[in-house]
Amino acid sequence: MWDERYAVEEYVYGTEPNSFLAEYAGELSGPVLSIAEGEGRNAVFLAAQGLTVVGVDSSTVGLKKAQALARARDVSITTQVADLNDYIPEADFYGAVVSIFAHLPAHARQKLYPRLVRSLKAGGLLLLEAYTEGQLAYGTGGPKDIDMLMSSAKIKAEFPGLEPILLRELERDVTEGSYHSGRAAVVQFIGRKV
Ligand SMILES: C[S@@+](CC[C@H](N)C(=O)[O-])C[C@H]1O[C@@H](n2cnc3c(N)ncnc32)[C@H](O)[C@@H]1O
Numbered sequence: 001m002w003d004e005r006y007a008v009e010e011y012v013y014g015t016e017p018n019s020f021l022a023e024y025a026g027e028l029s030g031p032v033l034s035i036a037e038g039e040g041r042n043a044v045f046l047a048a049q050g051l052t053v054v055g056v057d058s059s060t061v062g063l064k065k066a067q068a069l070a071r072a073r074d075v076s077i078t079t080q081v082a083d084l085n086d087y088i089p090e091a092d093f094y095g096a097v098v099s100i101f102a103h104l105p106a107h108a109r110q111k112l113y114p115r116l117v118r119s120l121k122a123g124g125l126l127l128l129e130a131y132t133e134g135q136l137a138y139g140t141g142g143p144k145d146i147d148m149l150m151s152s153a154k155i156k157a158e159f160p161g162l163e164p165i166l167l168r169e170l171e172r173d174v175t176e177g178s179y180h181s182g183r184a185a186v187v188q189f190i191g192r193k194v
Contacts, residue, residue, distance in 0.1 A: 035084060134185030
């Protein structure tokens with residue numbers, strides 16, 4: 001489904017970074033692991049800030065576009081095609097993990113999230129933005145399955161190893177390509193590994 005979505009010339013989530021990530025990128029140190037990276041807009045932005053970035057996604061088509069965007073912007077990123085259901089990142093390695101609209105079912109999050117926390121060095125940050133259940137009323141992007149939508153409560157419960165620096169649910173205008181466009185209900189999180 002993702003390869004099909006990405007098999008067009010346009011960047012369906014745009015080529016500019018997610019605005020929450022852009023606002024807090026200055027707080028992040030590398031190397032950065034960006035999960036569900038898609039077409040590369042966030043990884044390329046972080047690389048342009050001087051950070052070393054690894055972008056992981058199951059879509060070969062998306063990651064090819066990510067590398068094309070990196071070339072066009074004259075930066076270098078590492079991309080890995082992998083299914084996050086089985087993905088085991090290197091432990092105690094990353095300065096930051098980035099998860100932007102990486103919606104997974106609860107059973108996948110239960111396996112992945114502790115691995116993401118393990119992959120962070122002490123003091124490392126995890127930055128996440130995701131749609132909440134309130135997004136079902138807006139219909140401006142994101143999955144329609146409640147199990148895949150997030151909330152502050154889910155984040156607190158699913159990242160017990162992280163100290164919350166910022167955790168908020170809000171409604172905001174998301175203008176990030178043709179599939180994320182309009183008023184949206186999101187949760188934003190930055191947590192630190194203690
Ligand atoms: C809504 S897009 C977001 C892409 C990117 N983070 C962005 O904001 O532009 C969701 C991404 O999650 C990826 N994805 C979904 N399930 C996945 C899985 N099990 N393993 C790896 N990637 C997955 C898709 O391929 C897609 O690129």
